[in-house]
Amino acid sequence: MAATVRLHKTVGVRVGQVQVGGGAPVVVQSMTMTDTADAAGTARQCLELAEAGSEMVRVTVNLPDAAAAVPEIKARMADAGCTSPLIGDFHYNGHQLLTRFPECAAALDKFRINPGNVGTGRRRDEQFATICKVARDLGKPVRIGVNGGSLNQELVLAKMQENTDRALGRTSEEILNECMVISALQSTELALENGLRKDQIIISCKVSRPRDLLAIYRDLARKTDQPLHLGLTEAGMGMKGLVWSSSAMGILLNEGIGDTIRVSLTPRPGGDRRDEVYAACELLQALGIRSFAPSVTACPGCGRTTSSTFQELAERTQDYIREQMPVWKKTHEGVETLTLAVMGCVVNGPGEARDADLGIAAGRGKGHLFVRGQVVRVVPEAEMVDAPVAEAEAIVAEGIEARLAAADENAEAIAAATREELLQIQGLDANHSDEKVERIREIAD
Numbered sequence: 001m002a003a004t005v006r007l008h009k010t011v012g013v014r015v016g017q018v019q020v021g022g023g024a025p026v027v028v029q030s031m032t033m034t035d036t037a038d039a040a041g042t043a044r045q046c047l048e049l050a051e052a053g054s055e056m057v058r059v060t061v062n063l064p065d066a067a068a069a070v071p072e073i074k075a076r077m078a079d080a081g082c083t084s085p086l087i088g089d090f091h092y093n094g095h096q097l098l099t100r101f102p103e104c105a106a107a108l109d110k111f112r113i114n115p116g117n118v119g120t121g122r123r124r125d126e127q128f129a130t131i132c133k134v135a136r137d138l139g140k141p142v143r144i145g146v147n148g149g150s151l152n153q154e155l156v157l158a159k160m161q162e163n164t165d166r167a168l169g170r171t172s173e174e175i176l177n178e179c180m181v182i183s184a185l186q187s188t189e190l191a192l193e194n195g196l197r198k199d200q201i202i203i204s205c206k207v208s209r210p211r212d213l214l215a216i217y218r219d220l221a222r223k224t225d226q227p228l229h230l231g232l233t234e235a236g237m238g239m240k241g242l243v244w245s246s247s248a249m250g251i252l253l254n255e256g257i258g259d260t261i262r263v264s265l266t267p268r269p270g271g272d273r274r275d276e277v278y279a280a281c282e283l284l285q286a287l288g289i290r291s292f293a294p295s296v297t298a299c300p301g302c303g304r305t306t307s308s309t310f311q312e313l314a315e316r317t318q319d320y321i322r323e324q325m326p327v328w329k330k331t332h333e334g335v336e337t338l339t340l341a342v343m344g345c346v347v348n349g350p351g352e353a354r355d356a357d358l359g360i361a362a363g364r365g366k367g368h369l370f371v372r373g374q375v376v377r378v379v380p381e382a383e384m385v386d387a388p389v390a391e392a393e394a395i396v397a398e399g400i401e402a403r404l405a406a407a408d409e410n411a412e413a414i415a416a417a418t419r420e421e422l423l424q425i426q427g428l429d430a431n432h433s434d435e436k437v438e439r440i441r442e443i444a445d
């Protein structure tokens, strides 16, 4: 799939082995939710997230124990062969932790600084400068991560006062959005004054409402060429988090705004943290910006789907692809461009199933399995859930052309077969009506 043109031109920033901005593909990132002081547990989650497709992983570094654990987390990731950059998230005490724990600073590939949580007044600038100097001396990049919930209140009050004094008539929403951008740009200037280069600074301005995110990031894109980390903060749980995140982030990404993304989802109790990585990858793939895994198209189902087999089929196929991708992406270059279609009936399903590289149209008691538009076989219901998975395995192992040759042979056999032979080829019982038998021939043709 061709990458879309990135309309917001940005400076490239190197984070470990990954480039963010400067024309690089949009980078997927995520954040752990373990106690960082638990080095083994945190490293395990970093590895899971990285394997799921997170190209950078962030951990909170909130306390001395967490800072002390960072080198071990990094070492465990390296021992497992994981090269994903490790990012430290600092609030309030970052200046202390980064100077008291130099091994932590050295192990991290990027520091996230929230300018609203660095301190107040003169101390804010001093403490911010301390973090910048550590980054400068170690040659590390930083993210200046402004957050709507922790915006610099002195700046907000000054802007509110200006609005009143000069009778500007601006809404508080407009003022807050402007303050987000001002905070990010002023902090960027301060970082540059403290010795960081432009190619060491990434910016984010996260808020929790999609409409505000659109306004803020469009404004940022007009005013800076620093790469932008895009995400809706506190997006929420499940469907709400997914819809709110993708509604805003999708529009901005489609406008070429955003160099790295995180989808911030609240996991259900016992839920899977990797869901936010899958969501970010799906968002980029949906927009045609990047391909991460074979895409599975599934129809919504309707009155024509007569059992839960179809839903099991769609779920099994999607889960299987996710399970296999960590291996396939290393062993089978280009596998992510494969298209799969799982359709619920043989009336409208075959059209979409034919258009995919691998498709199945599930019918009453059987499904038709297509490879690049040709029927490979008709599958009895008992085998239907596993059939696309088995065929996907065969395509990855043998290649699509070999499977097409098999489909050709199958089509010829079906065309030449008598009714009895045809039922035998398809593994069907003798009760099928002539009409159904002809339908099998038509679909195979």
Ligand code: SF4
Binding pocket: 299, 300, 301, 302, 303, 304, 305, 343, 344, 345, 346, 347, 348, 349
């Ligand atoms: S493909 Fe068939 S089962 Fe699926 S929504 Fe369309 S008509 Fe319904």
